Amino acid sequence: MGNYWSINPGDNLNYMGRRYAALTLGLVVALWLARNAPNTLARRALMIGALVALALTTAISLYGALALNAWPAVVVEFVLVMGFVWVLFIKPEPVV
Numbered sequence: 001m002g003n004y005w006s007i008n009p010g011d012n013l014n015y016m017g018r019r020y021a022a023l024t025l026g027l028v029v030a031l032w033l034a035r036n037a038p039n040t041l042a043r044r045a046l047m048i049g050a051l052v053a054l055a056l057t058t059a060i061s062l063y064g065a066l067a068l069n070a071w072p073a074v075v076v077e078f079v080l081v082m083g084f085v086w087v088l089f090i091k092p093e094p095v096v
Contacts, residue, residue, distance in 0.1 A: 027053060039093040051084040 031050055037043045058077040065074045 038096045040096050044088070044095065047084060047088055051081065051088060054081045054084060 027050060030046065034043050034046055054077060058074060058081050061070070061073045061077055065071045
Protein backbone atom coordinates (compact mmCIF):
# COMPACT_ATOMS: atom_id res chain seq x y z
CA MET A 1 0.00 0.00 0.00
CA GLY A 2 2.89 2.34 0.72
CA ASN A 3 4.12 1.99 -2.85
CA TYR A 4 0.68 2.93 -4.14
CA TRP A 5 0.83 6.21 -2.20
CA SER A 6 4.57 6.70 -2.90
CA ILE A 7 5.40 6.38 0.79
CA ASN A 8 8.52 4.51 1.77
CA PRO A 9 7.82 1.48 3.95
CA GLY A 10 8.89 1.81 7.54
CA ASP A 11 7.86 2.82 11.00
CA ASN A 12 6.13 6.06 9.93
CA LEU A 13 3.87 4.30 7.43
CA ASN A 14 2.97 1.56 9.93
CA TYR A 15 2.30 4.10 12.67
CA MET A 16 0.01 6.27 10.55
CA GLY A 17 -1.80 3.25 9.14
CA ARG A 18 -2.52 1.91 12.62
CA ARG A 19 -3.70 5.31 13.86
CA TYR A 20 -6.08 5.73 10.93
CA ALA A 21 -7.36 2.16 11.30
CA ALA A 22 -8.01 2.63 15.04
CA LEU A 23 -9.87 5.90 14.47
CA THR A 24 -11.95 4.43 11.67
CA LEU A 25 -12.74 1.26 13.61
CA GLY A 26 -13.85 3.29 16.64
CA LEU A 27 -16.13 5.43 14.49
CA VAL A 28 -17.61 2.36 12.81
CA VAL A 29 -18.31 0.65 16.16
CA ALA A 30 -19.99 3.78 17.57
CA LEU A 31 -22.21 4.12 14.51
CA TRP A 32 -23.02 0.40 14.43
CA LEU A 33 -24.14 0.46 18.05
CA ALA A 34 -26.32 3.53 17.41
CA ARG A 35 -27.91 2.22 14.22
CA ASN A 36 -31.19 1.05 15.78
CA ALA A 37 -31.50 3.78 18.39
CA PRO A 38 -34.46 6.15 18.16
CA ASN A 39 -33.73 9.35 16.26
CA THR A 40 -32.89 11.48 19.28
CA LEU A 41 -30.75 14.61 19.39
CA ALA A 42 -27.84 12.48 20.65
CA ARG A 43 -28.04 10.10 17.67
CA ARG A 44 -28.32 13.02 15.27
CA ALA A 45 -25.25 14.66 16.85
CA LEU A 46 -23.31 11.40 16.50
CA MET A 47 -24.29 11.13 12.85
CA ILE A 48 -23.42 14.75 12.08
CA GLY A 49 -20.02 14.24 13.72
CA ALA A 50 -19.47 11.15 11.59
CA LEU A 51 -20.53 13.09 8.49
CA VAL A 52 -17.98 15.81 9.23
CA ALA A 53 -15.24 13.21 9.82
CA LEU A 54 -16.08 11.36 6.60
CA ALA A 55 -16.35 14.57 4.57
CA LEU A 56 -12.93 15.73 5.76
CA THR A 57 -11.44 12.30 5.08
CA THR A 58 -12.95 12.35 1.60
CA ALA A 59 -11.49 15.80 0.91
CA ILE A 60 -8.04 14.60 1.97
CA SER A 61 -8.46 11.44 -0.12
CA LEU A 62 -9.46 13.59 -3.09
CA TYR A 63 -6.18 15.46 -2.74
CA GLY A 64 -4.42 12.07 -2.72
CA ALA A 65 -6.37 10.95 -5.76
CA LEU A 66 -5.45 14.06 -7.73
CA ALA A 67 -1.80 13.95 -6.69
CA LEU A 68 -1.26 10.17 -6.69
CA ASN A 69 -4.08 8.77 -8.83
CA ALA A 70 -5.62 6.92 -5.86
CA TRP A 71 -9.33 6.96 -6.73
CA PRO A 72 -10.81 3.87 -4.98
CA ALA A 73 -10.71 5.46 -1.51
CA VAL A 74 -12.38 8.63 -2.80
CA VAL A 75 -15.22 6.69 -4.42
CA VAL A 76 -15.97 4.59 -1.32
CA GLU A 77 -15.78 7.55 1.05
CA PHE A 78 -17.91 9.73 -1.24
CA VAL A 79 -20.65 7.07 -1.30
CA LEU A 80 -20.60 6.96 2.51
CA VAL A 81 -20.81 10.76 2.74
CA MET A 82 -23.76 10.81 0.35
CA GLY A 83 -25.48 8.14 2.47
CA PHE A 84 -25.11 10.30 5.57
CA VAL A 85 -26.37 13.37 3.70
CA TRP A 86 -29.39 11.37 2.52
CA VAL A 87 -30.26 10.12 6.01
CA LEU A 88 -29.61 13.43 7.76
CA PHE A 89 -30.94 16.05 5.35
CA ILE A 90 -32.79 14.66 2.32
CA LYS A 91 -35.00 12.03 3.95
CA PRO A 92 -34.63 12.51 7.71
CA GLU A 93 -36.70 10.67 10.28
CA PRO A 94 -38.63 12.84 12.74
CA VAL A 95 -36.66 13.56 15.91
CA VAL A 96 -38.10 11.85 18.97
